Amino acid sequence: MVYTANKKHNFRASFQNGFRFPALFEALSFVNNGNVRRVGGLSYINEGLGYLENSYTLTSVNTFNAKVNADVTAGGVTASQAAVTNKALLQVTNLSPTRPERINSFEIGYKAVLLNNSFVIDWDAYLNQYDGFLGQVEVSVPTTGKVGSDESAVDMLAVNISMQEPYRVLTNAKNTYKNFGSSVGITWNAFKKFSFAGNLNYNNIKTNKDADIFITAFNTPKWMTNISVANREVVRNLGFSVSWKWQDTFLWESTLATGQVPSFSSFDAQVNYRIPAAKATIKVGGTNIFNSRYIQYAAGPTIGGIYYLTISLEGLLGK
Numbered sequence: 297m298v299y300t301a302n303k304k305h306n307f308r309a310s311f312q313n314g315f316r317f318p319a320l321f322e323a324l325s326f327v328n329n330g331n332v333r334r335v336g337g338l339s340y341i342n343e344g345l346g347y348l349e350n351s352y353t354l355t356s357v358n359t360f361n362a363k364v365n366a367d368v369t370a371g372g373v374t375a376s377q378a379a380v381t382n383k384a385l386l387q388v389t390n391l392s393p394t395r396p397e398r399i400n401s402f403e404i405g406y407k408a409v410l411l412n413n414s415f416v417i418d419w420d421a422y423l424n425q426y427d428g429f430l431g432q433v434e435v436s437v438p439t440t441g442k443v444g445s446d447e448s449a450v451d452m453l454a455v456n457i458s459m460q461e462p463y464r465v466l467t468n469a470k471n472t473y474k475n476f477g478s479s480v481g482i483t484w485n486a487f488k489k490f491s492f493a494g495n496l497n498y499n500n501i502k503t504n505k506d507a508d509i510f511i512t513a514f515n516t517p518k519w520m521t522n523i524s525v526a527n528r529e530v531v532r533n534l535g536f537s538v539s540w541k542w543q544d545t546f547l548w549e550s551t552l553a554t555g556q557v558p559s560f561s562s563f564d565a566q567v568n569y570r571i572p573a574a575k576a577t578i579k580v581g582g583t584n585i586f587n588s589r590y591i592q593y594a595a596g597p598t599i600g601g602i603y604y605l606t607i608s609l610e611g612l613l614g615k
Contacts (some may be wrong), residue, residue, distance in 0.1 A: 306407045316397040322430060322466040323394055329464075332434065337394025337467040346437050347463040348391040352452060353509050354434035354462070356387035361454045376450050383449035389435050389509055391467050398427040414485045421478040429469035432551055433510035437461040464551065473512060474502040489530070494523040511549040515593070517557075519544035533570040538563065553595035560590035577608045 298308045318337065326341055327334045335341055342348045352360075360382055367378040405420035439459050441447025451459040477499035484492045497520045501512065524539035542561040548554065566581030582603035584590075589598040 304408055304410060308403075308405045308407075310401075310403045312399075312401040312403075314399045314401070316399070316430065318394050318396070318430060318466070325466065332462045332464050334464045335466070337391065337465055339393040342393070345461070345463070347435050347461075347465055348389070348393065348467075350443050351389045351391075351435035351437045351463070352386045352443060352448075353389055354436055356385060357436050357452050357460075360385040360449075360452060364453065375453055375455065379449045379453055380446045383444075383446065386443070386449060386452060387509070388443045389433065389465075391433075391435075391465060391509075394430075394467055395428055397430045397468065400425045400427075411484075416483045417480070418482075419478070419480045422476065424475040426469075426473040426475070429471075429473050429512065430466065431469055431510045431513060432464055432466055434462065434464050434551070437463065467510070469508045469510065469512070471504045471506065471508045473504070475514070476500060476502070489527050491526045491528075492524070493526075494521070496521045511554070513549045515546070515548050515550070517544040517546040517559075533572065534567070535569075536565070536567045538565045540564075548594035550594065555594035557591060557593060560588065562586070562588055562590070575610045575612075577610075579604075579606045579608070 297310070298306060300306050321336070323336045323338050324341060325334050325336045335345070335347060337348070339348070360379075363382045363385055364375060364378040367373055367381070368375050373381070401422065401424045403420060403422040405418070407416070407418045409416050436452060437460065438448035438451035439461060440451055441449075450456065477497065479495060479497040481495035482493065486492060498518060499516045499520075500518055501514045501516075520541070520543050522539060522541045524537060526535070526537035528535040530536060540561065540563050543559060545559045546557055548557050562584040563586055564581070564583045565585050566579060568577055568579045570577050582601055584599070584601045585603070587601035589600050591598055
């Protein structure tokens, strides 16, 4: 729905409902990755394995073993006795077969073209509600007992690793997740072909009261911004553009690594020169021109500057 006032002010609102069906790998995978098997969430794949209904989360298994080791070190009990005493620390996964992920999305916005069409402002805000959010969870299946039994607790001891079957399951979250944010962008075509632009973005996800059994991997910084200035012809045939971008610190979560990604900023720049007689344009520029090294995700490589020189020729095939 869009409403326009005075031919300059545009107000909009929208609602969308969508589905994401599990990809083939998410639904049907059965891949041995060495010490863990990656499996899909369909009941057909689960038959005879039991990772959906007869498993503990790997996170709780690690917590359980830490407590068992502490009790054994303190003395007076064996590892098996400590396992039975602390079996309540083991969290049963009780997963349901994978189903489609659903989303309801709400958005409002405003856009205006002002100052004789030289100034544009665009603002929006959104709320996404996910049901059945697709993700991964690492679980361990006991081989000699059902979850909740004393035998299954003993299986989960670190020394009894041969009595455990580890799986990484692609499945749905049990909680409903709400993701929300807003952005605003401004463009000003100013005097003598100068153009100024900037935008600010905010994104976040609401934390549920009850933690889910797997990580949400939102992996998005709360704040991001870009500011740029350009002139396509500051003097005859010579133009330039310079932009600065900044990104906030955020938590990166994945099955490979989890950690804080530090905030970073960088400058991009380009100079272009037209040679009308040769119908050519020469561009010299770079991204992150000051080579301020940064990472984009936990356990990822550092990224430095990239520099380029391009020559574009026009009209070579013309008459």
